[in-house]
Amino acid sequence: MKQRTLNKISPVKRTSTKKGEQRVRFSPEDRKKLIVDEATRYFAEVGFDAGTRPLAVRLGITQPLIFRYFPNKDDLIQAVYNEVFLSRWRIEWEVLLEDRSRPLRDRLIEFYTAYTDVIFNSKWMRIFLLAGLRGLELNKWYIKFAEERIHRRVCIEIRAEKGIKIKGPVTGRELELYWLFHGGIFYFGVRRFAYGVPVHLELREFIEASVDSLLNGMPAAARRP
Amino acid sequence: MKQRTLNKISPVKRTSTKKGEQRVRFSPEDRKKLIVDEATRYFAEVGFDAGTRPLAVRLGITQPLIFRYFPNKDDLIQAVYNEVFLSRWRIEWEVLLEDRSRPLRDRLIEFYTAYTDVIFNSKWMRIFLLAGLRGLELNKWYIKFAEERIHRRVCIEIRAEKGIKIKGPVTGRELELYWLFHGGIFYFGVRRFAYGVPVHLELREFIEASVDSLLNGMPAAARRP
DNA sequence: GGGATTATTTATCATTTGCTAAATTAATTT
DNA sequence: AAATTAATTTAGCAAATGATAAATAATCCC
Numbered sequence: 001m002k003q004r005t006l007n008k009i010s011p012v013k014r015t016s017t018k019k020g021e022q023r024v025r026f027s028p029e030d031r032k033k034l035i036v037d038e039a040t041r042y043f044a045e046v047g048f049d050a051g052t053r054p055l056a057v058r059l060g061i062t063q064p065l066i067f068r069y070f071p072n073k074d075d076l077i078q079a080v081y082n083e084v085f086l087s088r089w090r091i092e093w094e095v096l097l098e099d100r101s102r103p104l105r106d107r108l109i110e111f112y113t114a115y116t117d118v119i120f121n122s123k124w125m126r127i128f129l130l131a132g133l134r135g136l137e138l139n140k141w142y143i144k145f146a147e148e149r150i151h152r153r154v155c156i157e158i159r160a161e162k163g164i165k166i167k168g169p170v171t172g173r174e175l176e177l178y179w180l181f182h183g184g185i186f187y188f189g190v191r192r193f194a195y196g197v198p199v200h201l202e203l204r205e206f207i208e209a210s211v212d213s214l215l216n217g218m219p220a221a222a223r224r225p
Numbered sequence: 226m227k228q229r230t231l232n233k234i235s236p237v238k239r240t241s242t243k244k245g246e247q248r249v250r251f252s253p254e255d256r257k258k259l260i261v262d263e264a265t266r267y268f269a270e271v272g273f274d275a276g277t278r279p280l281a282v283r284l285g286i287t288q289p290l291i292f293r294y295f296p297n298k299d300d301l302i303q304a305v306y307n308e309v310f311l312s313r314w315r316i317e318w319e320v321l322l323e324d325r326s327r328p329l330r331d332r333l334i335e336f337y338t339a340y341t342d343v344i345f346n347s348k349w350m351r352i353f354l355l356a357g358l359r360g361l362e363l364n365k366w367y368i369k370f371a372e373e374r375i376h377r378r379v380c381i382e383i384r385a386e387k388g389i390k391i392k393g394p395v396t397g398r399e400l401e402l403y404w405l406f407h408g409g410i411f412y413f414g415v416r417r418f419a420y421g422v423p424v425h426l427e428l429r430e431f432i433e434a435s436v437d438s439l440l441n442g443m444p445a446a447a448r449r450p
Numbered sequence: 451g452g453g454a455t456t457a458t459t460t461a462t463c464a465t466t467t468g469c470t471a472a473a474t475t476a477a478t479t480t
Numbered sequence: 481a482a483a484t485t486a487a488t489t490t491a492g493c494a495a496a497t498g499a500t501a502a503a504t505a506a507t508c509c510c
Binding site: 047049129130132133134139140143144172173175176177179180181182183184185186188190191194195196197199200201205209210212213214215216217218220222 | 274404421424426
């Protein structure tokens with residue numbers, strides 16, 4: 001693969017080539033990447049129903065060029081999903097969460113620091129919420145993914161560290177109590193980055209306090225029938 | 226105000242009046258209400274960018290009639306917001322939350338049972354999320370409203386019941402720890418009613434377990450610097 | 451019952467939408 | 481330097497959009 005670097009940055013923002021200006025041409029891979037990147041920002045800001053013409057203006061190209069690289073708008077949106085969601089999950093995180101040589105508190109703080117570093121930005125947050133409202137399977141998939149990779153894992157770690165003697169698979173009660181915590185963390189990001197509402201703690205402080213609250217509160221609540 | 230009851234239910238769903246069918250006429254108030262009600266359901270399902278023509282079909286009327294009652298589409302959307310958000314808050318809830326003759330646990334369970342009864346349905350949830358993504362001030366307003374009416378109030382009640390000796394106004398740390406809980410409850414509704422993902426507990430059980438988790442976990446976590 | 455009122459429809463317009471085909475021109479090859 | 485390739489633009493279409501004006505017909509009132 002040639003993978004030419006994006007050295008030729010479009011020198012002038014323009015809709016149409018004006019006389020005397022030299023038109024810049026990119027390789028298909030580069031151009032495709034430029035389009036997806038800008039589309040991600042653009043759709044995150046104004047929603048997927050926004051037109052392709054303003055997007056072309058932001059790219060400094062004409063609108064039909066977009067359809068040269070994406071046969072239709074839905075394909076472009078799909079490319080945006082891939083860009084935002086896929087290949088952001090780190091398998092090391094699963095190892096980290098199960099590393100019993102360290103206190104669970106430390107592990108959780110480190111994990112959520114890294115995890116929120118990926119998803120706590122307006123681009124990710126808004127694309128996620130927009131996708132969910134489009135009735136996409138993607139969000140269902142993502143929620144189930146989190147449940148398998150994070151929630152069940154941590155629930156077992158909590159049992160281990162707190163010496164809870166429930167046997168068998170993780171209960172619905174445990175899962176939902178962990179969701180209460182995880183959803184609470186997530187909603188912090190929604191308020192801050194999707195809605196732009198001021199919050200009252202720095203992220204780091206918030207994560208630490210939340211983890212403490214979880215580890216103090218959940219075990220007893222999980223034990224009851 | 227005449228407030229005629231909506232006794233004449235449109236007998237036939239149709240786009241245009243067919244020969245031999247008797248056209249049904251409503252009073253302006255009734256028709257307006259019919260339109261807002263259906264628009265709420267419709268927009269909740271497909272988003273605010275959906276066209277007015279399919280809405281008219283669902284109403285069994287022609288599209289221009291919508292614009293007889295709402296000068297433009299934005300006004301219709303505004304009417305939907307009013308229908309969904311305004312006048313759903315019960316002042317009794319604020320009294321309930323402060324009634325120290327009852328255990329805080331009972332009060333919180335009763336409050337969240339009543340509160341979620343209002344907001345845990347796909348109509349409310351999806352309109353709320355859609356509105357937020359449109360950059361509306363409404364969501365910021367709503368979040369601040371919840372903070373004033375619910376969070377600060379409960380934080381003080383927790384201090385009282387748990388004998389926490391922090392003086393002065395509610396701290397950012399306390400507020401955010403309560404947000405962790407409240408946001409977690411809220412996200413339960415998002416998963417269930419906005420995304421339609423299966424959850425692992427009945428609502429009642431979930432609320433009870435969550436309140437227990439909050440009351441066990443938050444006080445200690447709130448005390449640290 | 452007949453005329454006045456007005457809820458509703460018919461017909462239509464100006465934009466905007468996603469998308470296509472053909473013309474252009476920058477880059478690559480010979 | 482000429483010929484070829486292909487990235488990009490120009491021009492435009494068909495459908496859908498929000499909105500308006502005039503025609504129709506159901507209801508109200510005397």
